[in-house]
Amino acid sequence: MTISTTKKLAGIIAAAGLIIALAGCGSAPDATSTESGDAGGSVIDGFKPCIVSGTGGWEDRSFNELGKKGFDEALAELDVEGVAVASSTSSDFAPNIQSVLDQNCTMVVTVGFDLAAAAAEAAEANPDVQFVSIDDVVDQDFDGETDFPNIKPIIFDTAQAAFLAGYASASYSTAKKVGTFGGKPFPTVTIFMDGFKQGVEYWNEQKSDSVEVLGWDGENGVFADAFSPGQPATNAAQGLVDQGVDVLLPVGGGIYQSAASVIRDSGREIALLGVDADVFETDPSVGDLLLTSILKVIDVGVKETIVSAGHGEFDATPFVGTLENKGVGLAPFHDFDSKVSPDLQGELDEITAGIIDGSIPVKSYLAG
Template sequence: MKVTTKKAGFAGLAMFGAAALLAGCASAPEESGGSTEAASDFLPCMVSDAGGFDDKSFNQLGFEGLTAASEELGVEPKTVESAAETDYASNLQSLVDQGCNAIVTVGFLLAPAALESATDNPDIEYVSIDDTVDTDFDGTTDAENIKPIIFDTAQAAFLAGYLSAGVSKTGVVGTFGGMNIPTVTIFMDGFAQGVDYYNEENGTAVKVIGWDRDAQDGSFTGGFEANDGARQVAQGLIDQNVDVLLPVGGPIYQSAAVAIRDAGREIALLGVDADVFETDPEVADLLLTSILKGIDVGVEDAIIEAGNGEFDATPFVGTLENEGVGLADYHDWADAVPADLDAKVQELRDQIIAGDITVESYLAE
């Protein structure tokens, strides 16, 4: 089974629920045929969040997209890593001072600093990964020079939840996040919806530990570092008999992997953002699948557009329909997924795309 992210998937554009954004959305970028000569003086830049560019997750995907775009344009990008949230504003200013023409900010938490920088520097083009930068909640991005690239990952997480409930032998699956912020909880909420749907269809009672949909709260590490605190949160869920575990928050999956190995029993790990089987072979044997976001493709297209003088601030929203989100292969776990369960996951994907199943999320409202 493969429901994955491809460049061709950006031919369509899903839409925000907010009416103003519905009116402003346009088609995603075409394959660029612009001249690299026009981009010779173009300087693309990127600032990471505290996870850093080697997080084997969304920061790394953003970096890969920037690198690919820069190679096509024939330019050298500048990047800066943030060690903490307090670095965001100063790191952005350092890129402004170096003459960057386009700046990519990676992560929801960078949005306030990105807005301030974009407002102060209207001639610079900004790309915001994982946030609409809509601080007044009127349905539009707060600066005309910011392009949001965001993902309705609840749709893909729904499929992962249904799949997880289907392979669980203990009848208990778990999830935890780095922080209780929308770009994290959208995974957890979609996952829980998928488990609920499995129970409704099959008359089962698979439990989700670590996320309460009604309370919109659950288990969080308080950050995005792979540390002993994250391992302890994972261990607490494992102690409640989970046999499928979804960590949401960049490198915290590495701490979950340690807890899984220490448990000494079969527990499936779910990755997020990238296909973690490919980005981190050290945990490959544990991975049932990964919930994908096409961050690399989105960044590459946006930067190529900017480098060719065709910057388009229209928000891109990744969905199952445009393949901006999806599930990775089952890889080593393929034999553990019954053919009828795999077929059902594919059927559910088609039903979500057709609108026959609605997956709730803040991007679908």
């Protein structure tokens, strides 16, 4: 476990300025649409999409797996072949991107903030190849604009959905202590922690309560330095459980699996929160522990982007997922539905409306 000050890249505020300006751009991907191909006509000759994962691998039951799901669905709809390459370490990023380029890929999807530098370098060297960046705007020169016109960012203001999860967690907690830890102190990780903390604080304001947030104070926090389950994630989770939390939010790929093991070993009733996917659905082995999950529609966004490009309609305008366009959201309470307050869902609906109309501000690196 490491306790770290978040060192956001020097230009992240400049990049956020671009994102704020574009926050209304890009409609939400239509999760029910299966007719994308009809609008675009036949698939363009030689179209070959490829995807490179972050270090969590394709079976992280989180953002890498969601990216791969959307990728596979796009291949099936277009009836084309593609290449998927998993990264084990950050040193794999540039070679893996180059490997798919060497296989004549015409579109390269990179999954995760930490691939941005390698994606930017490859996009500059290959201007005729389309790039899709999941979770990063790719502004490596920090001028407030995506570096190259052949890169489409798909990014998510998950602080909005995490705000709801924080409020729900504070409502559920009887220990009056909730905790969170991240994989690494990337803005795309700490954005969940930011929203979670603000949601707890909003509960305290509205209910005159005093629920504590452990593991993140807005600048410093607990990080496992990994996006896969293992001893570092176990240590991070154990440290928070030992401090008495009864809700735990791990943010980063498969590290929730280590948190789940710690919860089970504790013998206490501690609720787990999932991120990215509805983990109740993607990993039933931890379903009984899950209060809810903070959602990104990564799979649908990836699928729709690839399908559109396959029909010659690539659009580099960033898609920014929000509560308003349903790019982010909160999963059902599932097995916890009978354990939460009967008033909670109505309160969350009101908060959602307030976030959308701006009367309840949620701060993040994407929204100031």
